Amino acid sequence: MKTKLNGFLTLLLAFVVQISFAQNKSVSGVVSDQSGAPLPGATVLVKGTTNGTTTDFDGNYTIQTANGDVLVFSFIGYITKEVIVGESANVNVTLEEDSQLLDEVVVTALGLERKKDNDISSATVVKADAIARSGEGGLLQGVAGKTSGVLITATAGDPGAGAFIQIRGQNTILGDSSPLIIVDGVPVSNSNFGSSTAGVVQQSRLNDIPASDIESMTVLKGAAAAAVWGSGAANGVIVIQTKKGKAGGGLKVSFSSSLSIDEVNREHEKQGLYGQGSRGVWSSNAGGSSWGDKISDRSGAANTLNTSGAFFVGDVTGATYYPITEKNSREVYNQRNRDQIFRTGISQNYNLGINFSANEKSSTYFSYSRLDQKGVINGLSDYERNTFRINTTNKISDKIETRINTSYINVKSNRVQTGSNLNGLYLGYLRTSPDFDNTDYIGTYFTGPNDAVGVPNSQRSYRNRQIGEAPAIYNNPGWTINEVTNPNEVVRFTVAPELNVTLNDNLKFTGRYGLDFYVDRRENYYPAGSAGDWNNGGFYKNDYSENTQNLNLFFNGNNKIGEKLGVNWVLGYVLESNEYYRFSSSTNVFLNPDPSKQIVGNAVNGNILADEYKSKDVKNSMYYSASLDLSEKLLLDLSGRLERNTTIPDLNFYPSASLGYVLTDASNAKGALSFLKLRASYGQVGIAPGLYLNQSNYVTSTAGSEGWGDYIDGANYGGSIRRSGVQGNPDLKVERVTETEFGFDSRFFDNKLTLGFTYYDRLTTDGILSLETPPSTGFSSRYVNAAEISNSGIEFDFNYNLYSNNDLKLNLFGNFTKYKNIVEKLPEVSRLILNGFSSTGSVVKEGEPFAAIFGGAWLRDGSGNIVTDASGFPEVAIEQQVIGDPNPDFRAGLGMNLDYKAINFSFLFETSQGNDMWGGTQGVLRHFGIAPETAVESVAPVDLPIYGSSNVIPAGSTFRGNIGDWGGGLVALDQSWYSSNGGGFGQVGEQFVEDASWIKLREITLNYNFPSNILDFLGARSGQIGVAGRNLLLITDFKGVDPEVNLTGASKGRGLDYFTNPGTRSVLLNLKLEF
C-alpha cells in the first residue's frame, strides 16, 4: 500500500515538475540553526519562481535547480538567507535567529510550535522577557495587563498570594474555573483551594514556577484551539514552555537578582475625633463602637483609674494598665496602631540559569531560583520559595531523542488571618477605637494587688477587655500578626520524560509522561487567649497532597499532497489522572496553654478530631488534529477528542474546526497593508461533572445554628447521622461549552504595526448546578444539568514599532478586552451564592451577569423611587436583589517600550472600567462610628426624626452625624441610623456597592545595559541594571482598599471587600548578568 501510494505521488510530482520547469540539477543539504540543530519545516525556494520545498524532520531538503539560481532559505523566527547555486550539489545552510520575530511562534495545546501567521486560533503570546521584566514574584501577576482576554487579579498583597485568572468570561458554576495549565506539553496543577470569607490568603500553585524559567507563554483562549483537551479545557489553556539548553552551545551562565521594596498601596481612613463608647458617652463596654465622647471636649488630664483591683502588665512596653473609670486623656492612637501592623516589605529574588552542552547531541538547562519575601504586614507574613529545574535533551541516535524536564519546588510561608474573622488582621485593627492604644497586646493579667503570679500570655484588646480580664472579642491586631500563626510549606516536584522517535521522513512518534506531585502542609495555631472559639486555644493542621499524572502518546505526520496541499496531523492517546488527598486534625481547648510548643493532641480526647478526604479522577481519551494548508493561503484545522472519564464512563466527543485565509502576505502586499489573515473557528469543550455528585450521602450531624457558630455535635451525644440535604444525581451529563470565533491578524506599514482582533461567542449548555429544592422535599438541593451561561466579547491587541534604528527603538503596545458574561438560564433558582455572605454575596442569577453582587436593597415603588416610612427613612425591600456587577465594562492595557542605546525604558498601564465592588468594610466602619463620614457634626435645620425611635433631634441642636433626605423629609443619620440599616450590619448591602473602576500604572522600568568595558571587566557577555515600579499609581474612587483585592481570594465569587488584607505597590532594583 505504502509503496503504491509513494510511487503514485512520485509519479505525480515528477509529472508536475517535468511540465513546469526545466531544472537540470538536484541540490540537497541540511538547514540548521546557529547551534547546529536541524530546522524541520524550513522553506527552500528558487528565487523568482514558485519552485520550492520544505525541510524534513532532520532539516534535509532536496530541490531541482540550475547553476546560478538563487536559493532562498527561510524559517519563521530566523533571518532569511539567499545562496547562489554553484557547482556543488550539496548546500548546507545555517540560519540566524531573528530576535525581532521571536514572538511569531505560538505553541499549540499539544506543545508543538507553530508559525503565528499560520495559526488560525485566537492564541496570543506573552513574551518571556515581558513577564520577567515585571519583577513580580508571582508568575501569574506578572502577566497581568499584557494580553487581551485574560483577566488576572491578585487576591491581596500578602506574600505569595495567589491570583484569580479568567480567560474570557466564566463558564461554569460548579466546575473548576481555572484554565488548564500545560508546561512543556504536560498538564500541571494550578489548584487554589480553601478561599472563603475568612482564614488566610491562599497561594496559586502556578506561581511555583519562577518567571526566569519561562521560555514562552501562549494563551489559547478559544475552544477550537483547546478542544484536544476535551473536558479539561473549558476555561482556556495556558501553554508554558520552560527554557531548554541549546545543543553545542557550550557553557552559558545567567544570573539575575532583584530587590523589591513594598508598601501598602491604599488604606482605610479612620476618624480620630470621637472616643470609644456609645451615644456620646465614653465607655469601654459599648459593643466595640466609637460613638463615644468628643475627644477634644475632654479635660486633657490623666485618665482616672481604678487601681484597687485587677490590672495588666504589658510585655511590649512594660506598662501597667488599670481599668479607666474616667477618660480624660485627649490622646489619639490611630497612627501608632497603624504603625503596629504595617512595615515596609522587602523581597529578594535570585535566579541562576546554566546552559550546558558538551556536544551536538545533548544539552542541559539547570536553574536555581530563590524568592524571599517579607510582607508589608509587620508580623508573621513572609514567603520563601526555592526552585530547582533541570531540563536535559539527548539525541541517542538520528532517530531517537529523549528529553527529561524535572523541577523541585519548596515553598515556606507565614500568612496572616484576613476577612470576616474575629482573628483577622483588619477586623481587629480597623474597628479599634481611636483612643485605645493597641501597643501592649500581650502581657500578664493580675486579678488584684495580692495576685503575685498572674496569668501570663494574656491578651489585651480594645473591646471590653482592656486589661485582659476576659476572653477577647476581637484580637488585638498585634496578637493576630505575632501570636496567631498560619504557616504552610509546600514540597513539589515535577518529572516529565519525553521520547521522540522519527519513524520516517514524515512520521514521528512522541511518548510523554508527566508527574506533578506536591504536599501542602497548612497550619493555623490560635494560642490560648485568642478571640472567638479559641480563648482556650486551637490548633488546626491540614495536609494536602495532589498527584497529577499524564501519559500522552501521539503520532505526528507531515505530508504534502501534491505540491500545494500540506497536511500536518497528530493522532494520539492520553491518560490523565488526578489524585487528591487531605488529612486534617483539630485540637481545641489546650490542656497546656504554653504557646512555645504546638502539639496536636494537647487536649482531652473529645477535643481532638481528625478528618480526611480523598478522590481520584481519571480521563481516558484519544484525539486527533489536522492542519491543512493550500499554498499556505487557505488554512483548515480540524481536531477532535473522544473521552471517557470517571464521572461519565460513556464516550463524549469534542470537535473543532477552524478556517483561515491569508488575503495578503509578502507575495501580494500592497499599500499600507503588509499582511492580512481572516479566521473563523468553531469548537466544543466541556466540563465533566464533579466527583461523587451521583450519590446522596449520610453524614455525621450537628444541631443548632451553624450559621452563627453555636451548635452541638452529635459526637458528644453518642453519635448521630443524617441523610445529607444534597440529593445525588446519577444521570448527570457533561457541561458543554460551544464557541464560534471570528477574527483577523494583520500587519501594516512594512510589518511595523501588528493588529489582532477576535470576536467570540460561547455558550455553556447543560451547566451543572446545585438546584435549590424546597427543603420540604427533604433535600435542600440537587444536582442537575440546567444552567446556560453565555459569554461573548471582543479582544484586540496591537503592537506598533514606531521607530527603529541602531540607536533608538520605540514601540507601543496594548490590548483591549470587553466581554458580556450572562447567566441565561438558571431555572427554578432565585440565586446561587458562589461565595461571600448570604447577606451580601457573589451569585449567579438568571438573566444577570455571572458573579453578580446580590444583597439587601431599599424598597422602591413602581417608578423606581425609594419608599420611605412615616419618619422619612428608607424602607427595606423584603427580597434581596442584584445590587452590583463585578464584571468590568472593559479592561485594557497600554504600554510603551523605548530602547535608546544602552537604556531601556518601559511602562504599562492597565485599567478596568465599570466593575462594581461591595465595600463591606466601609459599611461596618460606619456601624462602629469609625468611618470619617460618621465623625462630623450637623445642625438640625428642623426637628429631625431618629431612626427606630419616636424621638427627634430638635431643630437648632448640633448632633454627631449627617442629615439624610430620601424624599420623605429630612432625617438624622446618627448612631441610631448607622448602627442599624445605615451601616454594614443592617439589611441593605446596596448602599455600599460602589463603582470600583481603576487605572493602574502596572509597571514602569528603567534599565541600563552595561557597555563592553564593564562587561569585559566583569567577564560577562551581557549585563543590565535597572529599577522598576509595580502598581506605583492607582486611580480609583473606591474607598479604603485596592479594588483588585477580593475577600474570597481566587474563587469564583468576585467583587467583595470585607476586612480583606490590603494590596501593595513596589519599587524594585534589578541586576542581570550573562556569562
Added chain:
Amino acid sequence: MKKYIASILSVFALISCEAPVEGLNDNPNEFTDAPISLLLNHALLNVASIAEAEPARYGAIFSDQLTGVDRQYGTLNLYSVTGADFDEVWDDLYGRGISQTQIAKQKAQDGGNALVEGQALILEGYYFAEAALVFNDVPYAEVNSLDFADPVYEEQEAVIRAAIGLIDQGIAKAGSASAANNVFATSSSWAQVGNALKARYLLSLGEYQNAHDAAVAANFSSNDNDWSIKHTTANYGENLFWQFEVEQRQDYLKVENSYMSRLLKDGEDVYRGNAKTDETARYNFYVAPNGLSMNTTDGFAAQTRNFPVVSFEEVQMIIAEAAARLNLAENSLAAINKVRASNAAKFGTTYDAYVLADFQAGGMVSHGESSAFNAMIKESLFEKYCSVIGVPSFLDVNRTNNLINVPIKNSNTDVIPQRFLYSSAEQASNSNFPGLVDIFVKTDINN
C-alpha cells in the same frame, strides 16, 4: 501505510477500554446508609435546633424576654427581618427534622421496631406542630417524597391537628419507654413527654379542656420531668446560649432592659415581687452581675445548663391557664402554687403560696382585673413568660393578643411580630409557595 494503520488501531484499542475510569465515582469519603439508632439520635439532637438555637433567640427577642443589641441582632430587635433570616430554621424543621425523622420511622417500620417508630412519630409530630405554629400554613402530606417536587402548603390548624395525631400514635407505640437517652435528660416516659407537647399544641388551638387534660396526663410533678437537652463542658456539647454569648457572638444578645428582666427586677414599675414573692434570685438567674448580659456563669445560660424543651413550669401553667379559662379556680391555683413552691426551692427566695383572694379585685396579683379568673390567666402567663425562654412565650404573647403587655420595640408597629417569614429557599424553589406574608400578620389560629 501499515504504520499509519497500526498507529490508528493502537489508539482506538486504548480508548475502547473502560477499565481506567470504572468504579472510581463511588465516594470513598461518605456513607450511603446508616443504622437506625444513629438516625434516630439525629432526630433527637436536631430538637436543639428548634427549641434552643436561633428560633428560641428570635422568639425571646420578639417577646422581649431578651434584647438584641449588637450588629444583626440590633436590627432584629427592631423586628427588621427578611426571608433569608429564616432559611436555617426552615431547613432545620424540614430538611434536618421531619425528613430525617421519617427516614428513621420508615426504617423502624421496615424492621418492625415499634419502640423506635413510636419515638420517631412523637418527634415528627413535634417538628410539624412547631413548624405550623410559627409559619402558619406549611407543607405536610407531600413532604420528603420523590413524588412531590413542590410540596403543597396545608392549613395551619389541620397540620397542628395532624401533628397531635402523630404524637398520639407515637405514645401508643413507645409511651411506656423512658424519654431519657443520649440527648435528653428526664425522668419522664415518652407518654409523659408526648402529652406535655400535646398540651402545648392543644392550648394553641384554644382547646382548653383538652389542653388541660393532656397537661394533667403529662403528670410533670417537678423539674425532674423536664424534657431537657443535656449539656456538658465538651466542645460543642455546651449550652447554646452560652456558646452564642461566650464563644461566638459576645454582646449580640443581652437581657439588658428586657421586659422579662424588668418584671423580675426589684424597683422596676412592672416588678412582679409582692409580699409573698421575691424575684431577686430569679433575676440573677437570668442576668449577669453587670446587669446587662445573660448569666453565663451559673444562670440559665451557664455552660452546662441543660435546656428544657418542655418543662414542669410550662405544663403546670398550661393547667393553670386552661383551668382558669374553664372556671376551675382551685385547679388553677394549685398549679400556680406548685410552681411557686418549686421556685422557692430552686431560687431560695420567698414564693409563698397564693390564696384565691390574692387574685380577686384589689388582691396582690389581681393584675388590674376585676375577675379572679382573668387574674389567674394573666398570672399563669406571666409566670410562664418568666420561666420558659423562647418560642412558647412568643406564641403565648400572640395567642393572647399580648395580654401581659409586652412592649413594642419599634414605633412603626403596634404589635410584635406574629410569625416567622417563610424561608427564601422555599420561595425560590417551590412552585406551590403560597406567597410571602408580612411578619406582623396574625397566624390563622390567632385570628
